[in-house]
Amino acid sequence: MADIALEGISKKFGPNTALRGVDIDIKDGEFFVLLGQTGAGKTTTLRVIAGLEKPDTGRVMIEGQDATNWNAAERDVALVLQQYSLYPRLTVRGNLEFPLKSKTQNFTPEEINERVERAAETLQITRLLDRKVERLSGGEMQRVSIGRAIVRNPRVFLMDEPLSALDANLRDVLRVELKKLHHDLGATFVFVTHDQVEAMSMGDKIGVMNKGKLVQVGTPDEIYSKPLNTFVARSVGTPPMNLLDGKLEGDVAVIEAGGHRLPVNEPTAKDGQAVCFGIRPEDVVIAPDAPAKGRVFDVENHGVIKILTIEAGGEHIHATVSAQMKIGIDDPVNFGWKPEKVLFFDPQTGLNLGLS
């Protein structure tokens, strides 16, 4: 098991810069999720850790040793990819044995067999062992792929969107299984995803990436409730956080659109300062005596909750309410917010004024 540190990693591919000075500390045994859009540099970061890409600058430290120049085989990591992760032409058993048969490993045939059986049992794929991989379903393939990672008992598991190609139900099942696997093995996991639900539900720590930079690292709670800037604020949570431009006047937020005046607690911005107010949809309150007026633009029923889109002064504001609430499109509505939940961002830089 190992902790990993990236120190000032930069990487260019021709004219495109993939990573710009990324620093990450991943603790031993941590489930670390890299979250970001396509092209944010998550996969490149993972490949740098795996030893498949050499960084232009910076160092990769594994267990305190400088591993920048180690090749992939020397790093003792395992990689699970979204697709093409199994060797074609081989059976499931052949795939699981493959890493154990490399020259860097010294396993007897009995040991290989035992490890394969154990991995197959863990992932409930014993009955598939003699099947060709071409004849597996997507979910089975990913299980085998994870199996191939665990047979070797590597120091670090690297996963590049392993669940993204699966259908929703299977994704939920495997998400739970992966989490359990992490718990049982106690190994370090680095998990790349663009899916914030995966990130929030699985990660011990989340690193939010944008345009080749690591924007914020924190626990899911920290990322959710104390986002460093508006980018992070909007990258987690469904629907995303509402951002409303306005001005602070003492203990009152004056929203530009519609001129609504809403109370705030302990403002972290200065009196009279232009502020971008952030409020999560679940902290928007719908009540007959609420101070702001709007109109229901859209209602999405999700079973347990309803997501309302409220139009107020030309802005769309999301609110989550109980599914019991009787409300329809075009109904007039009064809304407010929980004053203690409001976040204050700088409208120019997007930085969270409460954290600086």
Add this chain to the structure above:
Amino acid sequence: MAGVRTPRETWTNRTAIFAVFVALVIMLTPIYWIAATAFKPRNLATTIPPTVAFTPEVSPFVKLFTKRSQLREQPTQEEYDAAPWWEKMVFDGGEKVVRNRKTGEVRSSGYGDRFKNSLIVSIISTLVAVSMGTLTAYGFSRFKVKGEDDWLFFILSTRMLPPVVVAIPMFLMYRVVGLNDTHMGLIILYTAFNLSFAVWIMKGFIDEIPKEYEEAALVDGYTRMQAFFKVVLPEALTGMAATAVLCFITAWNEYAFALIMTNRNAQTAPPYIPSQVGSGLPDWTVIAAGTLLFLIPVAIFTFLLRNHLLRGMSFGAIRK
């Protein structure tokens, strides 16, 4: 309803079958002609209209492999009776088999040696061209090569002029380095000739193999070379088979260079077979027999690799 053909489909189907039939007739007629001639008696080989019904005989093949000379006088009855069956055939054709004066051994025509030369040169040059081509293509496909497009174009440009144009300079160069009339000389020539082709075809195939496969192997503790052999090569086999067939056919059929560069030791079959036309009256049955045998290796090779070839030609190496 599924499975029921509409009249229109049936009509299309029949047209297709007819078109295939016509194409087959056009393509197979020359082969039939060669095969038929190879078993005809000499006097029926060039009749007009062509003789269709005849008693097949193997004398052309006997003549193909033996050195013969015109009979000045008929053999005595004893000589004729003492001769084995195949020698009688040569006597019947008005020729006699040339034997070594001292040992009495039958002297061979040299066709067997030419055939062997063809096999040696074609097989080795194909193996070398395909393996070098695959490695080169892998390099171009997986690594950043400075000026990659220019290099690839340069490689292809070696095929842009008719090979005969360089035949004389090549001949002079080969004479200086002593590669004239050697197997090695022809092998180098045919390898160089086929290499550009092999690189280009294999590049297409290897580009289609997801690099994730090798990367998984690299992470699993294999070296780049092991990953290449264990993961890439099995996937590339289809393409290599297709490339090999095409390279083999090119080398096997090559005529111009073989004619200029070789005469005795390393001469291949293509320049030899028509050379039989020149000595005395052309014996078309012998030429047909030589040609027929010459067709067999390519046919076998293509047949063995037919499954790969079919998939290879459609360029769908990997199921995505």
